Amino acid sequence: MSRYNAPLVFILLFLFYGCSTKEPTSMIGKKTFQNEDVLILKALEYQREKQYDNALETYKILYEKSHKVNYLEEEARLSFLSNNQARTLDILNRAIEKYPNNILFKRLKSGYYMKTKAYSKAEKLALEILKRERNAENLSLLGDIYFLEKSYNLSLKYYESAFKTNESENLLLNMVNLLYKFLDRKKEAISYLETYIRMKDASEHVYFALVRIYGQEKNIDGLISTYEELYTKFKKDEYGKKAIELLIYKKDKQAAIKFLEESDYNPQMLLDLYTSNKDYKNAYRIAQSLYKKTNNIDFLAKMAIFEYEKNKNHLNPKILNSISNKFETVIEKFHDPVYLNYYGYLLIDHDLNIKKGIKLVKLALESDKNSPFYLDSLAWGYYKLDECRKALEVMKKIINETNEPEVLLHYKMIQQCLNQKNSKEKQ
Incomplete structure (x- = not known):
């Protein structure tokens, strides 16, 4: 499943319980008991190994011994990774009872209600949170809830409000997803993406969202311009290759040349x-x-x-x-036969060194004895040496196999040469 079409709840839950990136020392602060640093290292190692039950138990011990709220926050976040909903709710209820003004715990509880499809409870709690702190994170939370309730216009309203506060890519992609897939406002979805790419330092994810839409809309020009921009910005050969493939599909050779000249993608x-x-x-x-x-x-x-x-x-x-x-x-x-023949013919045709030219053509013929081009060069060399009979014998091998004007002209001139010789011999 692509990121663009992923259910928004997974994006939300990732924000809630994403593995902590805190360093042990910053999480600990001032040590309150002897083995605190050892326990936090254990907890982080359990997280890295995805042993979440062990990590939860370790954070619980850390909190009980130190009474530092950040350990309880980590325990609450990690609880979302388990399937033990009762334990998650118990942790959150205890946390909110102990810290009633902690917004994070309430956000997590709203997320818990979303996860268990208790959307009205999630909405009520999210609105309460928003009254206390009107920021992008809390506006986005309501956007997620309304999306899951299939109240798409309301969801978009909150996403757009959040986006005005924080123009993050996740919010952008949520809005685009709603506009394009659920509200059939395709032009607005495209406009959001094009504007963001033009104004911001967009990641590949944003470009890919635009690529997917252009692909569904069969907008070849849009695809070409987006892949060209992707290559220009990220310098990945796959993007340059795709741009060229589309230009060739469109049969726009000049545009392909222009892109290659400007990008230096593939000389x-x-x-x-x-x-x-x-x-x-x-x-x-x-x-x-x-x-x-x-x-x-x-x-x-x-x-x-x-x-x-x-x-x-x-x-x-x-x-x-x-x-x-x-x-x-x-x-x-x-000793490439193509180059041997080309140079040999040049030496013959311009009377630079006819014998050497014939020698080079014969070397080319060792690789392909039936090549009409190489045989024509050989016949032309014999003609230049006034060996018209030998030239005609060579030409007879290919004259019925080609319509090349130059070969036909050579054949005609060789025949004339031989006719003249025959006339002279009769006299």
Whole structure:
């Protein structure tokens, strides 16, 4: 069960009997009997081990020997963790009789009535408490009671009054739960959450409450913006991943790129998006940054490809030399067939070193002997060496398997070359 939908009584009871965080020395104050410090350490250890009956008995001894009210308060709080309702009521009655002005004991007794579904008694006592101390805690107590009575408008009234005094997340989530789930005032619920997130240092719980509502409302834009904010604030990869997944689902590639650029969540994903957009200038920039950070040779290879693609229409010897130098570094350490073929084809197509280009393409073909791309590069290399018959034999293996314009153009030029040779031989 999610926290957002949990019955409010459990939140209330947690406030009543949450394990004490007091340090032994602060709880003891001035020692009143010899073994007081030993007993309080025992009590705290019992609490940590969830041996609540033993803890209760120890606090009872501590109170009886010291008459310090804080020991009785701890005993009363812990009694809620037991199923012994009679004992709980007995402890509370004794405590109130001894300390009639102690608000905590009365709050706990009101909580006891809530737990036992005696709501009218809980309400009467809570109203009495509120007259004495009008604060967020006591207003919230009445909100809890009215919620359990299903008086949702009245419950909301007290939660809102409490929230004006103390803008706690628990109160916020209680109000949102009422507005959205029980009063069908969905826009107000969303507004409360959005405003709180905008104005306060909200925890992940508040963001998740908004995520759940946006999910139920199928508000994709709201989900995206919330996950983006979650990642920006908490820097957890799961939130960035979710934001990107939703942007891709929405087919908003530009928004995904914008988020990745601003958040620096996943540079590799940003690189892939730039590549798919054929934005080789920015792809080169990201690959260069990643290469500097990681020294991963794969990014240097990508830099070489992006440098070629972004300058394809205005290549010159200087640019080709820069690309070749990068590829030379790559192939010394990294025999990836894609890069071997790419560099080999570049050497062939630009007449830089045709024989070396063919050699690199053949190395690529050792990994995939039937690749139409690698075979096309090999055929083109033979064509460049004026070995048209060999080129045509290679092209025959792939010509019926591809409609790539460049491959078809190569095939046409190889055929023309061979026809010219045949004509010359006949003369």
